[in-house]
Amino acid sequence: MTVPSSVRRGATLSAAVLVGTLLPVLALPAAQADPGCTSEAAPPGELPVPLPLPSPLGPGDRCDDSEAPVTSSVTAAPAANAAGFIAQDSVTFTFTGAHTDADADPIAFECQFFNTPEPPADDEWTPCASPQTYTDLEDTRRQLGGVETPYTFRVRAYDAADRGIDATSPTNLLLGTGGAETDLPDTDQTPEQTSFKVDTQRPVASIFNTPFDRETPERPMITTDSPTLRINGNEPALVFDCDIDGREVPCRDDNVTFADLGPGTQTLSVSVTDRAGNTSAEPATTSFTVPEDLVAPGRRWKTRASRQAFGGDYLEASAYKTKITVAGVDVREVRLLANTGPKSGKLKYKTPGGAWRKVKLGGKTTKRGQVVIVRNEQSAPFTGKIAFRVMSRGKPVQLDAIMLR
Structure with missing residues (x-):
């Protein structure tokens, strides 16, 4: 059958009209980064009814959400002390994020936690959520050069809806149009961080x-x-x-x-x-x-200064029967600090109710500040005054201090 040319021309005209009708719709405006944009998802298509033919029209133009969410300051429990330490092997961090515009997209977080001189690479972030707890932490130790490497925690917020979208990708695959000119980061570029050292060991x-x-x-x-x-x-x-x-x-x-x-x-x-x-x-x-420093009880005992003596001085007496007494309670042991040697005078002692007994101050060589045991710890106890008496003439007795125990 032969189709009249007039009919063929009408069919051609109808197609042209249809294309002419479509052209204003296809002439989409150039996509731009929009400071007011809050979602990078493309809006739905603009025709009210589906076309009978496969349509080159897709969703509307994307925009670039240029405002990433911000991360709040981090709180650690326990908090580090003034020296930057915590005294336990676990720590919990709490943090939040917020949009600075009217964006209602959900906010998610990524964290880094490390104890190395060099931080992890920028692509080494781990999904996390507040509160975030780390346990079984080892104590930080001094390394070569005396440097202690602290633990560091970093957290950053990101737009969970927009970050998976490339805002520059076209929404009209046939025409390659509908994408934004830019795709600015949807992740906070200034992560919050805190550092601390761990010491759980009790010192000795x-x-x-x-x-x-x-x-x-x-x-x-x-x-x-x-x-x-x-x-x-x-x-x-x-x-x-x-x-x-x-x-x-x-x-x-x-x-x-x-x-x-x-x-x-x-x-x-x-x-x-x-x-x-x-x-x-x-x-x-x-x-x-x-011991107790001895103090002269009268003029017959002379005080002699000496840097080597207990308390800086000692007592000396050489007159026969010169006496000194010291009181004590429930005393067993008695020791004197005295100068001993061949030139020392003779000395005796007596406890309450007891007899006079000899104190050994002699010796082949002269020695200063010697411990002289008068009574040992097995002796019977006494309460009251123990008396010491010089029993020689001319030879000095030099006493420094006494211990009653």
């Missing part, structure tokens, strides 16, 4: 140069009222807390002189606290007995 205090006593090793007597002891701890930058029988005394990681101690048995206790706030589980202790 030590006391060196502790007094030694051959006669009573567990209850040593010292021969000075200002002993010097070496105080030490097993960690750097420790704070030392020392007391003697509950009385606070200053001390440090060094040789420490505890000056002008009173007479009697006393206990030094040393505790240490590290930078994380951990305190030693048990204090280091040492006990010792300090």
